[in-house]
Amino acid sequence: MATMRSVVLKAPIAGLPQPGDFTFAQSDIPALDDHQFLIEHRIASVDPGVRSRLSATGASYAPPIPPGERIDGFVVGQVTESRNTRYPVGSWVTASGGWGSHSISDGRGYILPLSDNGLPRSLWLGILGIPGMTSWFGLKRVGQMREGAHVLVTSAAGVVGATAGQLARAWGAASVVGIAGGQDKCDWLVSECGFDAAIDYKAVDDLDAAIAAACPKGVDILFDNVGNAMVDRVLPMMRLNGHIIVSGQVADYNVPLSERAGITNTGEFIAKRLTMRGILVFDDIPQFAAAQAEMGAMIADGTLVYREEMFEGLEAMPEAFCGLFTGASFGRRLVRLGDY
Numbered sequence: 642m643a644t645m646r647s648v649v650l651k652a653p654i655a656g657l658p659q660p661g662d663f664t665f666a667q668s669d670i671p672a673l674d675d676h677q678f679l680i681e682h683r684i685a686s687v688d689p690g691v692r693s694r695l696s697a698t699g700a701s702y703a704p705p706i707p708p709g710e711r712i713d714g715f716v717v718g719q720v721t722e723s724r725n726t727r728y729p730v731g732s733w734v735t736a737s738g739g740w741g742s743h744s745i746s747d748g749r750g751y752i753l754p755l756s757d758n759g760l761p762r763s764l765w766l767g768i769l770g771i772p773g774m775t776s777w778f779g780l781k782r783v784g785q786m787r788e789g790a791h792v793l794v795t796s797a798a799g800v801v802g803a804t805a806g807q808l809a810r811a812w813g814a815a816s817v818v819g820i821a822g823g824q825d826k827c828d829w830l831v832s833e834c835g836f837d838a839a840i841d842y843k844a845v846d847d848l849d850a851a852i853a854a855a856c857p858k859g860v861d862i863l864f865d866n867v868g869n870a871m872v873d874r875v876l877p878m879m880r881l882n883g884h885i886i887v888s889g890q891v892a893d894y895n896v897p898l899s900e901r902a903g904i905t906n907t908g909e910f911i912a913k914r915l916t917m918r919g920i921l922v923f924d925d926i927p928q929f930a931a932a933q934a935e936m937g938a939m940i941a942d943g944t945l946v947y948r949e950e951m952f953e954g955l956e957a958m959p960e961a962f963c964g965l966f967t968g969a970s971f972g973r974r975l976v977r978l979g980d981y
């Protein structure tokens with residue numbers, strides 16, 4: 642019988658994840674039921690938000706992943722067996738197949754057939770996938786992006802942040818400033834992504850002063866990927882009727898809820914009539930296709946740029962994931978599992 646491999650959690654994680662927190666499992670590929678099809682994974686992603694599901698308790702949009710179960714993640718793959726006419730053998734999909742070699746789907750949940758738009762298939766896991774859609778709908782729907790806005794983006798050199806900043810620029814922002822860790826990341830944001838300025842938060846002595854200097858007119862839209870302490874420090878710099886997009890909390894995922902920073906500058910919400918709202922991008926799936934078509938054209942004509950870091954093989958997934966929390970990652974982290 643054919644088998645599939647998975648990466649699974651050994652035990653709930655406390656603090657920074659380490660590659661040794663994960664192990665590998667093998668199982669038989671069962672016979673398909675009606676409407677099911679088998680996807681052979683060719684590329685898989687590692688996503689920082691998954692960390693919020695690897696501890697016994699934590700605030701997440703989904704329950705903790707128990708030890709022994711495959712870790713969640715997105716894949717691009719090819720259908721190799723099918724009892725579903727919509728997904729015939731040979732067709733390509735992107736899906737939430739998880740950290741493994743294969744998955745079985747019945748077409749429900751997050752799965753999209755891939756059209757050939759002439760761009761690399763890996764982009765369906767990055768700038769055209771869940772992260773890029775988070776940038777698009779976070780900025781447009783949640784952040785109420787408008788021409789002339791002053792935009793500040795955190796974890797700006799990640800795929801969500803870099804794409805959000807570039808979209809803000811393309812949609813007429815008056816200024817786009819990013820915060821990222823390291824001079825190489827900051828240089829890329831300014832020279833390749835068109836940010837007006839980028840702050841290396843690891844190098845400055847006074848981050849509040851650095852943000853104030855880079856955003857002299859204040860901030861209309863904060864696109865935050867980092868978490869509570871970052872939101873709290875930017876609140877006093879928000880402008881009237883500003884919007885705070887709560888996209889991710891990468892600095893908080895490894896910290897128990899009881900030890901996380903709180904948000905104290907809430908008086909700013911009254912004085913500035915601010916709105917702070919979270920995004921869960923799965924709410925926007927019905928609108929993905931239109932956004933992906935527009936973004937595909939923006940990538941093709943060079944308006945949007947992206948970076949990828951490709952690891953090799955399932956064995957590399959734990960290491961690729963753990964590097965998301967140390968600053969080692971620069972761009973979308975993917976793992977090649979086969980030809981694509």
Ligand SMILES: NC(=O)c1ccc[n+]([C@@H]2O[C@H](COP(=O)([O-])OP(=O)(O)OC[C@H]3O[C@@H](n4cnc5c(N)ncnc54)[C@H](OP(=O)(O)O)[C@@H]3O)[C@@H](O)[C@H]2O)c1
Binds near residue numbers: 826891892968969970
């Ligand atoms: N809400 C949704 O529907 C949705 C969907 C997808 C993703 N997201 C969220 O969007 C955010 C960005 O996703 P992404 O895939 O583009 O990941 P990402 O921003 O590339 O995340 C990894 C980066 O986070 C930064 N980081 C790690 N620890 C940090 C810390 N303690 N303080 C500040 N920065 C830290 C590091 O960059 P530096 O070198 O700059 O520190 C690291 O390279 C994530 O938080 C993710 O959970 C949300």
